[in-house]
Amino acid sequence: MQAKTTFILxxxxxxALSTMKSYEPLIAALIILMLMSGRSVFALMRRSLILVALFSMLITLSYSAMLYMQHQPFWHYFLTVNLRSFDMVFLTLLFTSRVNVYEAVAFSKDLSFLLVLSVSKIMTMQRAYGDYTDALKSRTLKKPTRHQIYDYLGSAIAGFLDKNIRESKENYEAMKSRGFHV
Structure with a gap:
């Protein structure tokens, strides 16, 4: 029961975080989350920063650069979007570190099924990543050149996409056969 209540909260x-339109309440929310996290605050901050950094580099930096070139203020947008993302990632990491997610969604057969499906997909991709990494290590005696790394990355990404598409089709068919229509 406690896991379900925590999940709803x-x-x-x-x-609530996704509806905040200013960075000031997002800073306050981050402080509250940091206080709630206790001793694990630095580990959660580090993981959140790593996860949000990629998003920030690709999305908010390019949009902020466009605003800057148009001589429009961009700091408010930059801070708000990145703090919102950081808060949401931090909250998610805090939630998953404190609550058994399987127990939290046990009240719904559909949510439980989706969780198991998602986790199995993640584990499959982790295994595939490990296989690709091991393949690169086993096929190179010396440190690969930049060109070899790019060739490998291209084939690895193509392999990931192909594997993902195949497994997504299988998962879709499995979901349909169990009466879960998307």
Whole structure:
């Protein structure tokens, strides 16, 4: 029962964070989350920063650069979007570190099924990543050149996409056969 209640509070908090339109309340929310995290604050901050950094580099930096070139203020947008993303990732990491997610969604057969499906997909991709990494290590005696790394990355990405598409089709058929229509 406690996991279900925590899950509902987590969803409400995510919705609340996603509706905040200014960075000031997002800073306050981050401080509250940091206080709630206790001793694991630095580990959670580090993981959140790593996860949000890629998003920030690709999305918010390019959009902020466009605003800057158009001589429009961009700091408010930059801070708000990145703090919102950081808060939501931090909250998610905090939630998953404290709550058994399987127990939290046990009240719904569909949510439990989707969780198991998602986790199995993640584990399959982790295994494939490990296989690709091992393949690169076993096929190179010396440090690969930049060109070899790019060739390998291209084939690895193509392999990942192909594997993902195949497995997604299988998962879709499995979901349909179990009466879960998307």
């Amino acid at each position: 987590y969803i409400v908090a995510l919705i």
